[in-house]
Amino acid sequence: MPISFDTTGFHRLDQNTWQHPSGDQAELTYYGLVPDLPAGLDDLPKLRHDLALVHGESGCLVEAHVVQLDGVPALLRIVKVPLPNQPNGQAFICSFTVPKANCSAVLQLGALERGMTGAREAVLAAEIGFGNWVRPHPYAPELEGRLPFHAGDDPRYDARFPDHPLSRVRAWAHHVVRTARLDPQFAALPPFQVQAPPPVAPGQTLVTALPSLPVKDFVGLQIGEETTYWRMTDPKLGEMLGRGLMGRSPLTDTRFRDMLLIDVATGEAMIPDRFTTDGNMTAHGTHLVQVSLSQADAELSDDDVVDAFKWAGRMCGEAAGRGEHLSLEPIQHQGEQADPHVLLAVRPHEGQRVVIAQFSPPPAGGPFAGSPSRSAPATAESVEGIGVIAGMAANEWRSHPLRLAITYRRSTG
Structure with missing residues (x-):
């Protein structure tokens, strides 16, 4: 190490x-x-x-x-x-x-x-x-x-x-x-340096987009009532998603999602930092290429999908450090919490940290049929694993993983 x-x-x-x-x-x-x-x-x-x-x-x-x-x-x-x-x-x-x-x-x-x-x-x-x-x-x-x-x-x-x-x-x-x-x-590795935010190009029209679960090099973006699909051409968006770093869009007073700004015509996007200094917003530039859902799906393997849900589990672990938990839900959910969804959290229980997945509604079939939740002592493996379990439960929704989103909510108590 x-x-x-x-x-x-x-x-x-x-x-x-x-x-x-x-x-x-x-x-x-x-x-x-x-x-x-x-x-x-x-x-x-x-x-x-x-x-x-x-x-x-x-x-x-x-x-x-x-x-x-x-x-x-x-x-x-x-x-x-x-x-x-x-x-x-x-x-x-x-x-x-x-x-x-x-x-x-x-x-x-x-x-x-x-x-x-x-x-x-x-x-x-x-x-x-x-x-x-x-x-x-x-x-x-x-x-x-x-x-x-x-x-x-x-x-x-x-x-x-x-x-x-x-x-x-x-x-x-x-x-x-x-x-x-x-x-x-x-x-001896090169030191960390903050990159200056890119300027907005003249004539650029930026709209707000709420991202999905990232799967391999692809991400879904909810823009208004429409879900679109994009290929990421550099690692910046993937590095910032889910970690509490990006600007947020409120769904309600207590529910939030990551957000970015994109010019749909060109795919040029800006990823705003979540916090400002002296009122000045900072942002990071990235470029996305629009694709169809079928084009993205053709390049995704079962392992890519499993890795995406493992990522969701890791983001649950990072959210716990910010006093938050996550909800994995259809990207179209835009208001109060609604079914179907899976809540993911890391919490203390009887002197140890446990990772929890709560299903609503409980799965009707598969290995978790009728079970409202699953939990385990929190380790690096179980935090990843709980994301996979959430994905197995979400499989009943018949929703492509690029049509699923992570929503943040502050933990209580």
Whole structure:
């Protein structure tokens, strides 16, 4: 793996996961994609601002810094999120991202509040005063996130509360900075750089399009009431779909889909970034070639379709990190949730993370006949597998995978 770190005191669960007796869990992940950072490491103010907006949707960015990991620049961030399906408590996640031009490596530690929660906050709020407790976010003062930025998360208080999960992930971060090592070949790769958005060509007419599940090099686009089909000529759209990076179109107050802007006549498209900085939209250019459904279908194998549903499962796993779950449904669904659909989510259950597929209506035939749901402990394999299970259930709908879409919904609890 690209990063090696001191695992003293940790028990190895699998090739990329380690657990500490405290329950804290370390994970090491390699992504063979262009990093999804909103700015380069050389533009820390914009990077911090946009990351604060991103993490504000599911929790709060506590801090972000550019550090040297074995002599290579890396992004260190600490995020707090509510414990899902629990009335109180928070999880703190410390991560190191080493971005390269076409890939990245991420090392992270997650620590959960257990037992009586909120003790650190209660003690410090009484000392500091409730009037001075909640503060504007230092990276994005205009932000009103899901969790507040408050005085109690300041590192000066860690020594008084060494067993608090925030104190633990900070102490681990300091140790990693001192001791981690990078694979020399990975360290020597070209650095990550943000590409400037392309200008809109004169005379271009752009309309909003909502994409389907991508299958191999093809994607369906819902434009108004019509579903059209397109071949992707470069990897950009595939790299951004499903990851919470693209601009979104609301179906209702709580349901959203990825969206792009396309000139149907030329196939020139712009993929807007989800968040803006100082009111300025940034976007990425791509080119699509329109095809018929039969032309696309002729080039797709059964393995291509299975890979598409595995991708949907992985996107379910990524959505959980944003405090969201997914609905796999016909692309024509444009309003409130309706049948048929499959909900995909990763959630905590009895002390472990599980991946869940909920079918509505339950399948009438096949291996899941009459079953309202399927679940399994969340691993890389089961997260992919739950997408395949969703595809098997969706097979009853007699809808081509290019006519299926992913819709985001924020998890509750």
